[in-house]
Every structure is written in C-alpha cells, then in structure tokens.
Amino acid sequence: MGPGTDHLRRLPKVELHCHIEGAARPDLVQRVAARHAVDLEGLFDDAGRYRWHDFSSFIRAYDRAAGVFRTEEDFRDLAFDHFAGIAAEGAVYGEIFVSPDHAAASGLSWRAYADGLAAGIRDASAATGIEGRMIAIGVRHHGPESVLAAARLVASQPHALVTGFGLAGDERSHHPRDFAPAFRIAEEAGLGLTVHAGELDGPESVRAALDHLPVSRIGHGVRAIEDPDLVHRIAAEGIVLELCPLSNIALGLYPDVARHPARSLMATGVRITVSSDDPPYFGSSIGTEYAALARDQDFSDSELVALGRTALEAAFVDAPTRERIAASLRDW
Ligand SMILES: Nc1ncnc2[nH]cnc12
Numbered sequence: 025m026g027p028g029t030d031h032l033r034r035l036p037k038v039e040l041h042c043h044i045e046g047a048a049r050p051d052l053v054q055r056v057a058a059r060h061a062v063d064l065e066g067l068f069d070d071a072g073r074y075r076w077h078d079f080s081s082f083i084r085a086y087d088r089a090a091g092v093f094r095t096e097e098d099f100r101d102l103a104f105d106h107f108a109g110i111a112a113e114g115a116v117y118g119e120i121f122v123s124p125d126h127a128a129a130s131g132l133s134w135r136a137y138a139d140g141l142a143a144g145i146r147d148a149s150a151a152t153g154i155e156g157r158m159i160a161i162g163v164r165h166h167g168p169e170s171v172l173a174a175a176r177l178v179a180s181q182p183h184a185l186v187t188g189f190g191l192a193g194d195e196r197s198h199h200p201r202d203f204a205p206a207f208r209i210a211e212e213a214g215l216g217l218t219v220h221a222g223e224l225d226g227p228e229s230v231r232a233a234l235d236h237l238p239v240s241r242i243g244h245g246v247r248a249i250e251d252p253d254l255v256h257r258i259a260a261e262g263i264v265l266e267l268c269p270l271s272n273i274a275l276g277l278y279p280d281v282a283r284h285p286a287r288s289l290m291a292t293g294v295r296i297t298v299s300s301d302d303p304p305y306f307g308s309s310i311g312t313e314y315a316a317l318a319r320d321q322d323f324s325d326s327e328l329v330a331l332g333r334t335a336l337e338a339a340f341v342d343a344p345t346r347e348r349i350a351a352s353l354r355d356w
C-alpha cells in the first residue's frame with residue numbers, strides 16, 4: 025500500500041457489503057476442510073488462490089468453499105476470522121450477508137447457522153470493539169420460490185443480530201417484481217432492505233429494482249452511471265449505493281480503480297459507500313478499498329471518513345449503536 029499505510033489503517037471504516045461465505049480465506053477453508061475430511065481438489069490454483077474466471081465459475085467455487093463449513097463452530101470461526109480481520113484494518117462496524125440457502129446446503133438449521141456466526145461476531149467484538157450485524161439474503165438464481173422461503177424463514181425466526189434482508193446472486197435471472205412478495209414479508213418483519221443490481225446488468229436493472237422493491241440501499245448499483253436520469257433519481261431519493269470497486273474490476277466491469285465511477289457518482293450527489301464484496305476471490309479488503317480510492321481517485325481523509333459516515337447512516341442497526349459508532353467517527 026506504500027507510504028501512509030499506517031495512517032490509512034487507523035482511519036475508521038464502515039463496511040456494508042460483504043458475503044460471509046465469500047470472505048472465507050483459503051487457509052481457513054483448508055483448516056475447516058481437514059476437520060471434516062473434505063476433498064478440495066481443483067478449488068485452488070498453484071498460488072493457493074481460488075480458481076475462477078467469470079461470474080459463473082466464481083459462484084461454483086464460492087458454493088464449493090462454502091460447503092466446507094458444516095457446524096455452528098465452523099461458522100463461528102468464519103465470522104471471527106472476518107470481523108477480527110476487518111477490525112485490524114480499521115473497521116469499526118461491519119455488516120455481512122448471510123444465507124439461509126447456504127445454511128441448508130451445509131446441513132445446518134437457520135438458527136444454528138445464525139447462532140454460530142453471531143458467536144464469531146460477539147467474540148470479535150469482545151477482542152477488538154468492532155460491532156457487526158447480519159443481512160439474510162435470498163439467492164436470485166435459485167428463483168422466487170426459494171427467496172420467498174428464505175424471507176419466511178428469517179421473518180418467522182428473528183435473531184438479534186439479523187437486521188436486514190436482501191437479494192444476491194445472478195442479477196440476470198428473473199425480474200425484481202418476482203421477488204416483491206419476499207421483500208414485503210421482510211419489510212413487515214422490520215428488516216432493512218437491499219438488493220444487488222447494476223453489477224452484472226445495466227441501469228435498467230437498477231431502475232426495475234427501485235420500481236418494484238422497497239429498498240433503501242442497492243448492492244453495487246454502479247452501472248446506474250450509464251443513465252443520467254437514473255443517477256438523478258437515486259440522488260433525489262437518497263438511495264445509498266454499496267459500491268465494491270475492486271470486485272467490479274475483478275469481474276471486468278472496469279479496467280482499473282482510476283476509471284471506476286465512484287467519484288463521478290459522489291460528485292452527482294449520490295450517497296456512496298465502499299465494501300469488499302468477496303475479499304479472497306477479488307483480491308479486495310475493506311482496507312485496500314479505502315487505500316485504492318485514496319491512491320487512484322484522490323480521496324482525502326475527510327472524504328474517506330465521510331464514506332463511513334454515509335454507511336453508518338444507512339446501516340441496519342439500532343439507534344444507540346449507530347450513535348455510539350458515529351461518535352467514534354466524529355472523534356477521529
Ligand atoms: N458479487 C456478487 N454479486 C452477486 N451475488 C454475489 N454473491 C456473492 N458475491 C456476489
């Protein structure tokens with residue numbers, strides 16, 4: 025990261041968009057696989073990185089690595105590793121996407137899966153002071169029925185640290201209106217709402233999501249930049265974008281950080297935040313996202329802290345916790 029690394033490391037950060045299964049580092053996956061004698065042949069390349077080359081092969085590797093985690097303790101270890109890691113990079117608050125579908129694929133109940141992850145968050149909080157919450161997601165390419173079942177499950181079994189509901193997976197499958205019933209259930213359960221859009225598909229996908237789903241945030245949303253009217257609408261409605269620049273570059277949306285639309289979106293009045301998405305897959309981390317914007321888009325310290333402030337305003341967290349963390353950003 026070069027000069028100023030320690031300074032940037034200490035700058036307080038807030039992360040809204042990280043998939044917990046996508047945060048599983050290869051060495052942790054190997055350790056947990058050894059517990060259960062799982063064969064990992066072909067999952068990693070010679071340098072020990074996940075092997076994938078496009079969104080579909082990324083999802084296949086992701087699902088295979090996620091399937092290694094089988095017990096409540098495995099998920100505790102995964103959440104602890106993630107939250108302790110981002111705290112070491114200066115994060116003071118983080119949200120993770122968690123997945124009822126992946127819980128089921130691992131042979132765990134939703135309750136055991138969420139309790140395991142919550143134990144990891146609480147242990148990391150005790151060790152570092154970081155706060156964390158979970159957003160349950162439905163997987164879009166598993167279809168509307170699956171997402172509806174996920175919403176019903178999460179709404180019928182509330183968990184103190186599960187404060188949001190969202191939709192991830194392949195944006196090119198199904199129309200947002202097909203998921204409106206699931207979002208209505210999550211909304212009635214009092215959960216914060218977000219949807220992945222404008223990542224694998226263009227601005228029309230973001231517009232359809234806003235037209236049909238009662239969300240306050242969009243996961244990515246970056247390709248809204250291709251439609252000035254839509255950018256204006258997003259700014260006017262105060263919708264917060266969960267930008268993930270290094271993920272976008274890894275998936276080939278933009279050639280490099282300098283040409284990522286983060287600053288352009290901010291300049292139009294859109295409320296932006298930055299996150300790592302799936303760190304070991306995309307060579308990202310919350311710290312390197314901030315450092316990349318500082319280095320390649322000239323974000324000043326106060327602009328970087330403002331990203332965290334926006335993220336905290338948009339966070340799916342109770343008011344006292346939000347206020348306590350906001351105070352730590354003000355003090356910096
Ligand atoms: N970048 C991404 N886009 C959509 N769904 C995902 N699930 C995990 N990472 C994702």
Ligand SMILES: [Zn+2]
Pocket residue numbers: 041043192220243301
């Ligand atoms: Zn994502």
